[in-house]
Amino acid sequence: MSPGSDHTKELQRRIAIYDDQQAYQELFYLYYKPLLRFANAFVRSHELSEEIVSDVFIRIWERRAQLSEITNLTVYLYVSVRNMALKYLLKKQKQASIGLDDLQVELESQYHNPEQLLLTAELMNRVSRAIDELPPRCKMVYKLIKEDGLRYREVSEILDISIKTIDNQLAIALKKIGKAININLRKLVCL
Known part of the structure; x- marks a missing residue:
């Protein structure tokens, strides 16, 4: 189940109306890893990222009665x-502000289904290198859309950038990835 789905809305409803702890746990497990990676892009500390994500979920539970007022829980x-994360950075005075181009984004492996597993190791390495070499803003947009499964509008709200910027950044990312894997696919099919 991906974040932002009807399933998320159902969990949100069950938590808000019935104080459903099982739904709360399910929501936590659904979002924990993607939010952890997202927090880590800002604070660059696994432990602190865990603390931030946990604090967000604690606040969700504490304010569960108002949860039904939230239109898009994913955003x-x-x-x-x-x-x-930004509040922590300001408090610690590490940086007065942080821009998207300063973020360090880690991507989860993209190779979970059988079709993707058929790709050669060389092709997977090329894709991985191309993603790692993307500028931070491109990498963040790519991660949120392609890995976390968010919609353009959601990413626009999360990163506070226009949908046009998201479209441009994703196009840049896909072009660079496509260029990096520009190999003769007929050779792969014939092997």
Whole structure:
């Protein structure tokens, strides 16, 4: 189940109306890893990222009665993590502000289904290198859309950038990845 789905809305409803702890746990497990990676892009500390994400979820539970007022819980969670991370950075005075181009984004492996497993190791290495070499803004947009499965509008709200910018950044990312894997696919098919 991907974040932002109807399933998320159902969990949100069950938590808000019934104080459903099982739904809360399910919501936590659904979003924990993507939010952890997102927080880590800001604070660059696994332990601190865990603390930030946990704090966001604690606040969700504490304010569960108002949860039904949130239109898009996915965006709310990402924005909450972003705001807490930035608040921490300001408090520690590490940086007065942080821009998208300063973020260090880690991507989860893209190779989970059988079709992708058929790709050669060389092709996978090329894709991985191309993604790692993307500028931070491109990498963040690519991660949120392609890995976390968010919609352009959601990413626009989370990162506070226009949909046109997202479209441009994703196009740049896909072009660079495509260029990096420009190999003769007929050779691969014939092997």
